[in-house]
Amino acid sequence: MSNACGVDFGTSNSTVGWVRPGQPTMLQLEDGKPTLPSVVFFNADDDEVSYGRAALADYLAGYEGRLMRSLKSLLGTSLMEGQTEVAGRALPFRSLLSQFIGELKRRGEQAAGRSFDSVVLGRPVHFVDDDAAADQTAEDTLAGIARAVGFRHIAFQYEPIAAAFDYESQISREELVLIADIGGGTSDFSLVRLSPERAAKAERREDILATGGVHIGGTDFDKYLSLSAVMPLLGYGGQLLSGIEIPSSYYFNLATWHTINLAYTKKMQAQLAELVRDAREPDKLLRLQALIEERAGHWLAMQVEEAKIALSGADSTLLNLERLSPPTALDVPRTLFEQSISQLVNTVGQTVGGMLADAGLKPEQVDTIFFTGGSSGVGLLRERIGALAPGARKVEGDLFGSIGAGLALDAVRKFG
Structure with a gap:
């Protein structure tokens, strides 16, 4: 059996895969499940760090501390070289990612009963849109972190290509497949010729007809649903007595997973206190102020995320916002959700259409969308x-x- 694994470090969830004869590829990382939510909670009460579902449970249980989520979204941004405050100490974001990926490696090795020295890491087609230098920096940063946590041999594979390899293991004839990988932070696509015979080849470059991607994913859908349905209850779109619109930055920070903690700074809270005095609808700003003082931004984002998931299969859902002051129950129709994300969906569609055109393919030539x-x-x-x-x-x-x-299949090909 191989000492190489595949690691999918995702915006919302992460996995570790390992090829072993006659057994499932995906390793169990938490509570018998193959996924570890990409979440870290620094528990100030007990001076402990928890990960995944346990981190979310600790946060929701009301322990004092800092919840960090959507860590992957930091890669390729200027924030990656910055730091945040945890329990009165400065924590570099690079160290934060190292802690999580190190924990991912540790849990994978524990489940496998062996150490891994080689890894194929998944990466989006674009960590950063339209900026090749920032994109390369993101990959280099992730490689450096993987090396720091103990991987000696490191390779990368586009996430949609990895998904293509998994699908290929299930088919019996050649197909031209459009892989649509819609994750938490990015939407990535590939057009690949797949077959059982091609799967045996070590080099697959000629089978990849095109790749494409855009930095739009589930966390963006969360954000725009929140801005449309919830943030108006907290004053978003409102005005000051002077007629000036209330700054939107408070609401965008609260609606975006990896910037929620920015709303908790003393500077932001002081600015908000001034805005309350000058607002035309001070009751909404007071509700926002109370939410921030309780550091309930992540709780609110979780409620919105649950609503998004529910609206993928229902015409409407009830958003129970019991921690707002006063508590509110909000009926959210699917039409509102679809309106809020329509521009994002159009951008994704244009990306896929452009990829098909660049490959010189007609729609009828595509056999399968995976x-x-x-x-x-x-x-x-x-x-x-x-x-x-x-x-x-x-x-x-x-x-x-x-x-x-x-990625696990690719790890065997690359490292044996």
């Missing part, structure tokens, strides 16, 4: 992508495991 990634269940998005190749067979993979399984 959907993977936790956000590929959003109906409007699936419809938009499916309409670009209406005759193609639509297949749903393991939404959280296809990439990790494909």
Whole structure:
């Protein structure tokens, strides 16, 4: 058996895959599940660090501390070289990512009963849109972190290509497949020729007809649903007595997973106290102020995320905001959700359409669209992508495991 594994470090969830004869590829990382939510909680009460579902549970239980989520979104940004305050100490964001990826490696090795010295890491087609230098910096940063936590041999594979390798292990004839990987932070695509015979080849470059991607994913859908449905209750879009609109930065920070903690700074709270005095609707700003003082931004984001998931299969959902002051129950229709993300979905559709055109392919040449990634269940998005190749067979993979399984297969090819 190989000493190489595949690691899918995701915006929302992460996995570790390892090929072993006659056994599941995906290793169990928490509570018998193959996914570890990409979450870290620094518990100030007990001076402990928890990860994944345990981190979310500790936060929701009311322990004092800092919750950090969507860590992958830091890669390629200026924040990556910065730091945040945890329990009165400065914590570099690079160290934060190292802690989580080190924990991911440790849990994978514990589940496998052996150490891993080689890894194929998944990466989006673009960590950063339209900036090749920042994109390369993001990959280099991730490689450096992987090396620091103990991996000696490191390779990368595009996440949609990894998903293609997983799908290829399930087919019996050649297919031209559009892989649609809609994750928490990015939407990534590839057009690949797949077959059992091609799977035996070490070099697959000629089978990859095109790749494309855009920095839009599930956390963006969360953000725009929050801005449309919830943030107006807290004053978003309102005005001061002078007629000036209340700054939107407070609301964008609260609606964006990896910037929620920015709303908790003393500077932001002092500015907000001044705005309350000058607001035309001070009751909404007081509600926002109370939410921030309670550091309940992550709780609010979780409620919105649950609503998004529910609206992928229902016409409406009830958003229970019991921690707002006063408590509020909000009926959210799917139409509002779809309106809030329509521009994002159009951008994703244009990306896929452009990739097909660049490859010189007609829609009828695509045999299959293979959907993977936790956000590929959003109906409007699936419809938009499916309409670009209406005759193609639509297949749903393991939404959280296809990439990790494909990376594990690639690790065997690359490292033996």
